[in-house]
Amino acid sequence: MIWHPVARAWAARAKVCPQSSTIRSPKVSAKFSYAVILDRCTGYARSAVGESAPAMRRRTALVAAQIASALAESLRDLAPIVVVIAGFQLLVLREPIADFASLLMGVGMVALGLTLFVQGLKLGLFPLGEGMAWNLARKGSLFWLLAFAFSLGFGTTVAEPALIAVADEAATAAADGGVIAVSAAARETYALGLRLTVALAVGVALVVGVLRILRGWPIQYLIIGGYAGVVLMTAVAPPEIVGIAYDSGGVTTSTITVPLVTALGVGLASSIEGRNPMVDGFGLIAFASLTPMIFVMGYGMLI
Helix, strand or coil: CCCCHHHHHHHHCCCCCCCCCCCCCCCCCHHHHHHHHHHHHHCCCCCCCCCCHHHHHHHHHHHHHHHHHHHHHHHHHHHHHHHHHHHHHHHHCCCCCCCHHHHHHHHHHHHHHHHHHHHHHHHHHHHHHHHHHHHHHHHCCHHHHHHHHHHHHHHHHHCCHHHHHHHHHHHHHHHHCCCCCCCHHHHHHHHHHHHHHHHHHHHHHHHHHHHHHHHCCCHHHHHHHHHHHHHHHHHHCCHHHHHHHHHHHHHCCCCCHHHHHHHHHHHHHHHCCCCCHHHHCCCHHHHHHHHHHHHHHHHHHHC
C-alpha cells in the first residue's frame, strides 16, 4: 500500500502516464516508489535505494544538468524585460544604471526563484492537483468533487499574494476617498471583505467549471453569459467599485491559483471517458477571472 498521497495520485494516473508503474518489492519502501513515479513521468532522476556510487553520480550529474538548463530558460525568459528596462534607461533617459551590482544580483535571484518555482510546480502542485481530481472522479461522488473544487478555489484565492496587495491598496484608496472610515480597523475590514468576496467568487467559478466538464457544456455560451452579467453589473454598480472589480478578476489568476486550478481541470477531464483534456480540461481560469468581477461589484453595492 502506497501511503504517500502524491504517490497514490500518480499511481492512479497510470492511464494518463503509462510509465508511472510503481515498483513493488518487500525491500523497496513507498517513498522509493514515489521517487520512481516522479522519475518516469517527469524525467527527473531520483536516487534509488541500493544504487551503486557510479549510478548515483550519473543521476546527480543529470539532475544538475536539468537544473542548469531550467536556469538558462529562466534567464532567457527574463532577458526581454532586462533589455527593455536597460534600453529606456540608457537610450531614452540617458542616465547610468545606479547600483549595477545590486541590479545584477537581483536579476540572478529572480531567475533562481523562477526556476525553483517552475520546478516546484512540475514536481508538486501539478501532480497533486491532477491526482486529487483523478481520485475524486474515480470515487464517483459528485458532492465531494464539487466540495473539493470550491475549497480549492476559495483557499488558493484567499492566500493569493497579488489579491492581498490589491485589496490593501483598494482599502487605502477607499479610506482616502471617504468611502470607508479613515482607520486601520476599517481598512482591514474592507480588505478582508474584498478578499473573501473574490475567494467566494472563484470557488463558485470552479464549481461551475467542474460541472461543465462533467456535463460537457459548451464553454463559449457560459463565457458569453458571464460577460453579459459583467456588463449589466457595471451599469448598476457604484462607479468607485467598478475598477477594483475588474482588477480583481485579473489578480485571482496568479501564482498560487493558476497551477492548481489548471491541474484540477486537466486531471478531471483526463479521468472521464469521452472527455478530451485539450478541449474540456482548460477554461477554468476563464471562469475564475470572470466571476470575481460580478461578485465584487455586488459587494460594492452592499457596503
